[in-house]
Amino acid sequence: MIPAIAYDEVGNELPHRPAALEIEATDVYRLLRPYLSVRFFEQFRAVMPLVVYLALFQLFILRETIAEAGTITFGLVGVIVGLMLFMEGLKVGLMPFGEAIGITLPAKAALAVVIVVVFLLGVGVTFAEPAIGALQTAGSLVSVERAPYLYTLLNHFTMPLVLAVGVGVGFAAVLGTFRFLYGMSLKPFIFFTLVPLLVLTAWMALHPELAKVLGLAFDCGAVTTGPVTVPLVLSLGIGIAHAAGKGSDSLSGFGIVTLASLFPILAVMGLALYVANTVTPAEIIMAHSTAGAGAPTPFYDQTPWAEIIGGLRAIVPLVLFLLFVMVVLLRVRMRHPGIIAFGILLCVAGMIVFNLGLSYGLSKLGSQSGGLVPSAFTRIDAVPSSPLYMFVLGLGIAVGFAWVLGFGATLAEPALNALGITVENLTNGSFRKSTLLYAVSIGVGFGIAAGVAKIIFDIPIAWLLIPGYLVAGALTVVSSEEYVNIAWDSAGVTTGPVTVPLVLAMGLGFGNALGAVEGFGILSMASIGPIIAVLGTGLYIRWKIARRYARDQPRAGI
Amino acid sequence: MSRDLTILTDVSLITCIVQRGKADKVVQTAQEAGASGATIYYGYGSGVRERLGVLGLAIDVEKEIITAMVADDQADRIFERMYFAAELDVPGNGVIYMTRLEKAATFIPKDILDRVHAKGSHRP
Numbered sequence: 075m076i077p078a079i080a081y082d083e084v085g086n087e088l089p090h091r092p093a094a095l096e097i098e099a100t101d102v103y104r105l106l107r108p109y110l111s112v113r114f115f116e117q118f119r120a121v122m123p124l125v126v127y128l129a130l131f132q133l134f135i136l137r138e139t140i141a142e143a144g145t146i147t148f149g150l151v152g153v154i155v156g157l158m159l160f161m162e163g164l165k166v167g168l169m170p171f172g173e174a175i176g177i178t179l180p181a182k183a184a185l186a187v188v189i190v191v192v193f194l195l196g197v198g199v200t201f202a203e204p205a206i207g208a209l210q211t212a213g214s215l216v217s218v219e220r221a222p223y224l225y226t227l228l229n230h231f232t233m234p235l236v237l238a239v240g241v242g243v244g245f246a247a248v249l250g251t252f253r254f255l256y257g258m259s260l261k262p263f264i265f266f267t268l269v270p271l272l273v274l275t276a277w278m279a280l281h282p283e284l285a286k287v288l289g290l291a292f293d294c295g296a297v298t299t300g301p302v303t304v305p306l307v308l309s310l311g312i313g314i315a316h317a318a319g320k321g322s323d324s325l326s327g328f329g330i331v332t333l334a335s336l337f338p339i340l341a342v343m344g345l346a347l348y349v350a351n352t353v354t355p356a357e358i359i360m361a362h363s364t365a366g367a368g369a370p371t372p373f374y375d376q377t378p379w380a381e382i383i384g385g386l387r388a389i390v391p392l393v394l395f396l397l398f399v400m401v402v403l404l405r406v407r408m409r410h411p412g413i414i415a416f417g418i419l420l421c422v423a424g425m426i427v428f429n430l431g432l433s434y435g436l437s438k439l440g441s442q443s444g445g446l447v448p449s450a451f452t453r454i455d456a457v458p459s460s461p462l463y464m465f466v467l468g469l470g471i472a473v474g475f476a477w478v479l480g481f482g483a484t485l486a487e488p489a490l491n492a493l494g495i496t497v498e499n500l501t502n503g504s505f506r507k508s509t510l511l512y513a514v515s516i517g518v519g520f521g522i523a524a525g526v527a528k529i530i531f532d533i534p535i536a537w538l539l540i541p542g543y544l545v546a547g548a549l550t551v552v553s554s555e556e557y558v559n560i561a562w563d564s565a566g567v568t569t570g571p572v573t574v575p576l577v578l579a580m581g582l583g584f585g586n587a588l589g590a591v592e593g594f595g596i597l598s599m600a601s602i603g604p605i606i607a608v609l610g611t612g613l614y615i616r617w618k619i620a621r622r623y624a625r626d627q628p629r630a631g632i
Numbered sequence: 633m634s635r636d637l638t639i640l641t642d643v644s645l646i647t648c649i650v651q652r653g654k655a656d657k658v659v660q661t662a663q664e665a666g667a668s669g670a671t672i673y674y675g676y677g678s679g680v681r682e683r684l685g686v687l688g689l690a691i692d693v694e695k696e697i698i699t700a701m702v703a704d705d706q707a708d709r710i711f712e713r714m715y716f717a718a719e720l721d722v723p724g725n726g727v728i729y730m731t732r733l734e735k736a737a738t739f740i741p742k743d744i745l746d747r748v749h750a751k752g753s754h755r756p
Contacts, residue, residue, distance in 0.1 A: 092682075092683050093683070094683050094684070094685060095680060095683040095684055095723065097684070097687075097723050101722055101723055102687065104719065104722040105687060105690050105691070105722055105723065105724060105725075106687075106690055109689075109690035109691075110690075162689075166689055412685075412686075413686070413688075413689065416686050416689075
């Protein structure tokens with residue numbers, strides 16, 4: 075049992091290296107079972123409540139059986155397993171890179187180099203974000219004749235679209251890092267982004283073709299801030315702030331998420347303007363009708379090849395970039411390269427399985443229920459007995475369905491729970507975790523309900539977004555710094571890799587069933603809702619404290 | 633009012649190191665077997681994990697260290713129960729050991745003290 079100590083020729087002790095351990099199959103099972111079950115049920119808990127809600131709603135309220143239940147179940151298992159593999163791979167394979175770079179880069183490289191790396195990292199993580207795949211899936215549901223720019227952006231400009239989003243995230247990461255370094259307030263950043271954003275929105279809303287792209291642009295902002303972007307960019311930013319001797323103050327983790335959800339909107343709008351200047355709607359429709367008659371889709375555009383290539387394309391560039399920074403720029407040797415390689419392999423495998431599950435499970439289920447919900451109040455072809463209820467009641471059911479979906483999905487989001495704990499500590503307990511959870515969830519609930527109402531009544535999205543952001547801007551002016559940080563960031567954390575595809579697909583299916591031009595915009599409403607809700611709650615708490623103080627003061631005087 | 637100190641002898645300390653998040657179950661088992669309480673520390677450690685290759689990823693480097701003081705005549709039983717509750721027969725799940733303590737002191741409920749005195753034990 076005692077290791078034999080070896081000596082070299084001079085008689086010095088050689089370090090003992092224990093041999094690898096051989097263990098039996100039963101031990102492997104006992105070792106892996108708790109490890110896997112914890113991780114499986116973590117994702118299971120995130121996916122299942124939403125799925126069960128959708129299924130029950132469809133069965134009992136809409137009285138429709140679920141078509142292709144077998145395929146959807148298979149796809150949902152894919153989503154759960156894929157997310158599980160991906161998250162574990164992220165932890166084992168990618169996060170050590172992020173941490174190592176965050177610690178060593180600022181010490182070894184000039185600020186300009188650091189900024190370039192941060193920017194490129196922002197672009198890279200966007201490609202690796204699982205929810206981005208949902209945009210591609212959504213593209214196939216848009217009709218080319220009715221929204222040509224939207225169609226071409228989603229189908230022919232997919233790469234530039236993701237790149238535009240990535241550039242937005244990259245700029246956000248750079249500015250967020252500057253904020254870490256110089257301890258700047260978030261408010262001016264918000265104002266300087268909001269002004270061009272709203273002006274551009276108003277201008278595009280006046281153009282009938284460009285107005286249809288607005289929903290997509292704002293939704294892209296919600297898609298970006300997921301489980302890859304936030305931790306990787308944050309770990310780098312915090313590392314830089316530490317190296318600069320600016321210890322992390324309690325608010326330093328905030329702000330990047332906000333900027334990373336605002337800048338991509340601007341970038342996508344810019345891309346839309348560029349497309350509008352190069353091609354006309356008529357050309358797009360022409361190109362589509364000629365291409366549609368042409369060759370069958372090549373094998374790499376069909377499932378499952380498209381998903382496999384998508385998975386590789388999402389992870390490999392990011393890994394190559396991180397490796398380049400580590401090896402060429404920093405000349406750091408990674409410890410345990412085998413484990414890291416295994417983690418990256420898990421990431422890729424997880425992404426592929428997740429993408430497959432997305433196509434077969436979440437997107438299918440979402441568009442199916444979205445497409446059937448209108449049968450509650452109006453006549454649609456898919457349901458012969460529709461409308462199922464009186465118009466007003468049915469409308470109430472549809473909007474209520476959307477509200478509960480948003481509320482429930484948000485309440486179950488693990489990232490929000492983590493934010494709640496941070497916020498409670500940050501405000502010395504005056505802003506309770508449960509208060510934040512409910513404020514954000516109610517905000518998302520109303521946001522999604524408003525988004526659905528927008529599709530039903532065909533309200534131009536700008537009419538909802540511009541007043542919404544104006545209200546949020548006004549509340550930002552009067553709120554204190556902590557609440558501004560919390561509120562704007564809470565909008566980003568609500569949109570995880572399960573909610574985004576489901577809500578996107580639901581909106582598009584809903585829009586298609588109603589014959590609306592496009593079903594985007596629900597996610598963007600779900601981002602603005604919590605901002606207003608949390609800022610409002612913050613002001614209410616401040617007013618309550620002030621009132622208690624004013625009431626206690628005279629008594630203390632006696 | 634004078635305050636008394638009662639020295640306890642014939643006690644052992646059981647220390648059990650498990651992966652993070654698994655201590656609660658072990659502590660509960662120990663208490664059900666007769667331990668009066670337990671203290672948990674956090675730490676991290678290595679050993680088997682590094683020798684398992686990729687399988688080692690299933691083992692958390694963060695550990696919980698449980699210490700529990702137990703009476704000597706129950707020590708072996710509690711030790712055994714904790715060993716199985718923590719599933720220490722699985723590689724990487726941790727280690728458990730017991731040390732003799734010279735003496736210990738803590739709060740002792742009055743009725744127990746009275747009972748001991750009635751039996752004729754001497755006061756320290």
